[in-house]
Amino acid sequence: MLKHLRSLSGHQNPVYALTGSAQAGIFFTGGNDKGVVEWSLSKMSFIKVLMPVKTSVYSLHQYNDLLFVGQRSGELSIFDLSKQAVTANFQAHEKPVFDIAVIPEKQEFLTAGEDGTVGVWSLTDLSLLYRIRVSADTVRAIALSPDHRQAAFGCKDGNIRIYQLTDYSLLHILEQHTLPVTSVQYSPDGKYLISGGRDAQLNFWSTPDYQLQHTIPAHLFSVYGIAFHPTLPYFATVSQDKSIKLWGSDDLKLYKILSIEKNTHGHTHSINKLIWSEDGKYLITTGDDKLVMVWEWDL
Incomplete structure (x- = not known):
């Protein structure tokens, strides 16, 4: 179903961030280098170093021609891909920016920080509209x-907080993980939310009531990424345990494990991020071993 196609080198240090582009065949990475x-x-x-950064890149998000770059310093940079230039750089949080998401219908974007807040920003003039105190500690992930009516925020305190995006009111606090929540993702049909944590569990929450439906001991260590295939009923997870796992999104069955410990190609260190290509032909993963790996969907 998935087979190793290519390992790409270029980074000198661990890679923490990965995003795809609307431009076919282009993607971006960032991490603990320059x-x-x-x-x-x-x-x-490798094409080029797109832009220099002062501190480690913890988050990347691409929306149309804009590439959002969240840094360990709390700074957010915006690179315009059409102009090939940085068009904005400002202090979004007091501490590292861990995730970024755009809400096109509202012309707003969200930033999640280690300071426990979520910033709500205008996409048109980049002004700060609201700052929500979501948690007493890090907000790690946004889904x-x-x-685009609700947002799930995965937090270091082990909780997931669901907010209504019309007025940014708190709807639910989901308490199940025993350690920090490190990844959250809604299913494409919106029928459930998946959360992954440092407790190595995947939890499945029904919507709109957000009741816990299933818990799967998915990995040996932290689940750092969840990504649904764009056209087929599967999703992939990546973990600190150096493995990639492919699951059925309808039956929640485990279909494939890619790991050097299972005698396949694989990363030698923690896998931090994953994305599918827009056509679903490729899965891209990256992590602490400084490599970008491309996996081909093999029917």
Whole structure:
């Protein structure tokens, strides 16, 4: 179902952030080194260092021609891909920026920080509209429901907080993980939310009532990423345990494990991020071993 296609080198240190582009065949990575890197998926190669950074990149998010870059310093940079230039750079949080999400219908974007807040920003003039105190500690991950009416925030205190995006009111606090929540993702049909944590568990929450439906001991260590295949009923997870796992999104069955410990190709250190290509032909993963790995969907 998935087979190793290529390992791409270029980073000198661990890679923490990964995002795809609306431009076919382009993606971006960032981590604990001096710049954001642009890659070609069609050529399977490094293109260039897109922009320098002062501190480690903890989050990347691409929306149309804008690339949002969240840094350990709490700074947020915006790189305009059409102009090939940084068009904004400002202090979004007092501490590191861990995740970024755009709400196109509202012309707003969200930033989640180690300071426990979520910033709500205008996409048109970049002004701060609200700052929500979501948690007493780090807000690690953001997931928007497919209809963009609700947002799930995964927090270091082990809770997931669900907010209504019309007025940013708190709807639910989901308490199940025993350790920090490190990843959250809604299913494409919006029928459930998946959360992954440092407790190595995957929890499945029904919507709109957010009742716990299933708990799966998915990995050996932290679940750092969850990504649904764009067209087929599968999702993939990546973990600090160095494995990639492919699951059925309808039956929640485990279909594939990619790990050097299972005698397949794999990362040698923690896997921090994953994305699917827009056509679903490729899965891209990256992590602490400084590598970008491309996996091909093999029917």
